[in-house]
Amino acid sequence: MTTQTQPPMSDLDAFRAHLDAIIDSETTRRMIDEAERTSVFPREFVRLLGREGVYAAKWGDRAQPSLEHTLALAERLGRLGSGGIATAATLHDSAIAMLRRFGRSDAVREIADRAIAGDIMLCxxxxxxxxxxxxxxxxxxxxxxxxxxxxxxxxxxxxxxxxxxxxxxxxxxxxxxxxxxxxxxxxxxxxxxxxxxxxxxxxxxxxxxxxxxxxxxxxxxxxxxxxxxTCLAVLSWGLAHERFAIAAQVLGGSDFAIGLTVARMKKRESFGVKLFEHQALRLRIADLKARVDLMRWGLRAMITDPAGLNVRSSAAAKVSAVRLACEVMSECMHIFGTVGAIENESPLGRWWRDAKMARIGGGTDEVLWEIVAAGLEPDFESYDRLVREWQPEDDG
Ligand SMILES: Cc1cc2nc3c(=O)[nH]c(=O)nc-3n(C[C@H](O)[C@H](O)[C@H](O)COP(=O)(O)OP(=O)(O)OC[C@H]3O[C@@H](n4cnc5c(N)ncnc54)[C@H](O)[C@@H]3O)c2cc1C
CATH class of the missing domain: 2.40.110.10 (Butyryl-CoA Dehydrogenase, subunit A, domain 2)
Structure with a gap:
């Protein structure tokens, strides 16, 4: 995990590889397992991300983050296998987003820098x-x-x-x-x-x-x-960051759960064949994978907008991704059968509950849909051309 011999993490490939090494390390795994067993947030995790330069790579000296780094980090946090810890790391980062862009005093700027270094945890x-x-x-x-x-x-x-x-x-x-x-x-x-x-x-x-x-x-x-x-404008910026990151996080987690479930389907037999041979299961998981992949591509497209993140598309991304993640976790848990239903035999039940929480925290489905609805544009021109409404006076 050392940064000594690596290329600078402004290089996205180096950043991704470094994150993979952190997320997959034995230290991180032990930390996550312990936190999930005890329901105690591992403060050391954010310190580790800070010490390893993860937040520094995405923020640099800027008031706005590199969105490529934001996406890469959030997707990998989703693969931690802990919605709680991933969310806490994202909330900390979204607080940094507000301090970096709107903090005016030296004291606040210094706190933001120490949060980026992982010395300070924010909520x-x-x-x-x-x-x-x-x-x-x-x-x-x-x-x-x-x-x-x-x-x-x-x-x-x-x-x-x-x-x-x-x-x-x-x-x-x-x-x-x-x-x-x-x-x-x-x-x-x-x-x-x-x-x-x-x-x-x-x-x-x-x-x-x-x-x-x-x-x-x-x-x-x-x-x-x-x-x-002015608070709503500042919070909206923090929430746009948070919602985009949560969308990427739950899709990263969904992809992880699908991979695990496909492995299960190729190992477990029922009625003399692997579960994967049952078309009903195979096509269900294929449908979920197709939708998860498309949505992940959608997030990649979102960050190419030169205007950066906006409140509406982040709200749309979060509500759609989280609802899909709930479906994915529910189906994966289902395909695991009793192993999915027993707490200490697989984490699927926990992941399903974590995904459900994400439909409430950071803005509920309805609140986010209202944000999307506020931007809906009527196509009056096509309506007038294509739709003929019956009017009593037309009746001859
Ligand atoms: C695990 C977890 C962690 C959280 N962490 C934080 C945190 O760190 N900081 C923080 O500030 N908050 C946090 N929250 C709170 C979260 O943001 C709120 O719970 C959420 O905004 C909903 O608020 P509420 O619980 O008061 O529900 P309500 O506002 O009472 O809503 C209840 C239900 O009614 C629906 N509803 C409300 N208004 C409308 C409407 N106009 N039209 C249609 N439907 C509507 C909602 O969508 C919801 O389904 C957390 C929540 C959870 C579950």
Whole structure:
């Protein structure tokens, strides 16, 4: 895994090969197995990625990441076999995306650099008990106090807050001229200044260690990343990054699960032949593989857009990829039969639950479809040419 004799990781092939070596290493495998066994997020994993120069290669000195590196990293994180750990590494990276592009103060820039080096772990939270999909319903507040702000409130879901050093908090800037529903601001806060509650026993992605946080604390103004009224724009950029990466991640994981399932089908016999000889199974897995491959090609095409990532295509990519991944994991688990159904005989059941969590975290299906719907363009010209509507006055 050493970087000593390798070509610079700005070279994509070198980056991919280096990532493969990290993901497939014995150290990583042991770390992941242990984390999945104990449901404890392995902080060391992000330190390892940082130390090995993975985040540095995708960020360089730029405010925006190399999308090729983002795609390569996310696909390989999907192959870790742990939706929770892959998601935590992606959330950390999406927080870096917001700090790199919108962080103005030296203090924030330094924190972003240390996060890229893996010395600092970041998490992000907007969700509250009373507001999840509808972010404009948040109730936590930021009130000007001296040279900074007093932040008060709570967040229901913050992953992996027990293992993070800083958290990005979306709150209402109540005493600002933007007061109203669109007055959200974003602050970077040391975890030492918030109280982390008990980790939730989530149905899947347990190793992402999602926990609530409570806060009544003061931060200097330099820790404000988005002033009131601008938070949604900053979060949208972070979410575009996160959603694109989650799409690539779950497709990488789906491809991995399909490979494993094909191996199972070529080893296991039923009715005197290999499972792979049963057309019903073979064609189902072929259909899934075809759709996964096409969607992976779609992501490659997305990053060739000179305008970079945008909110709408990232939302579309995430909702489509995650729903496909749920189908893939469900079918793969099914083809594994009882081995798929027993926790300690294969990881398929866990992967199925991890995929389901991804339909909620980072924006639910419906919220993402609404973003896509907002950009739908009617083709009135063709409609008028091709469709004749019956009108009572046409009746002669
Ligand atoms: C494992 C996990 C980790 C998470 N980690 C984080 C984190 O680190 N940081 C963070 O901020 N959040 C995190 N979340 C929270 C996640 O982002 C929210 O759960 C999600 O945004 C949905 O919010 P909600 O739970 O309040 O659901 P609600 O908003 O109450 O929605 C409930 C259901 O109604 C649907 N719905 C809501 N509004 C509409 C509408 N207008 N039209 C149609 N359907 C609608 C939703 O799609 C959903 O199916 C995490 C969630 C999970 C499961």
């Amino acid at each position: 992000v939270s907007a969700t509250e008990a009373g507001a999840g999909s509808d972010m404009l319903g948040l109730s936590s507040t930021a009130v000007r106090e001296g040279d900074g702000y007093r932040l008060r409130g709570h967040k229901k879901m913050a992953s992996p807050s027990p293992y993070s050093d800083y958290i990005l908090l979306a709150v209402r800037g109540v005493d600002h001229s933007h007061a109203g529903r669109d007055d959200l601001a974003l602050f970077l806060v040391p975890m030492s200044q918030v109280r982390v509650g008990k980790v939730f026993d989530t149905v899947g992605a347990k190793s992402v260690c999602t926990a609530p946080v409570h806060f009544d604390t003061w931060v200097p103004a330099e820790m404000m990343i988005a002033r009131p009224g």
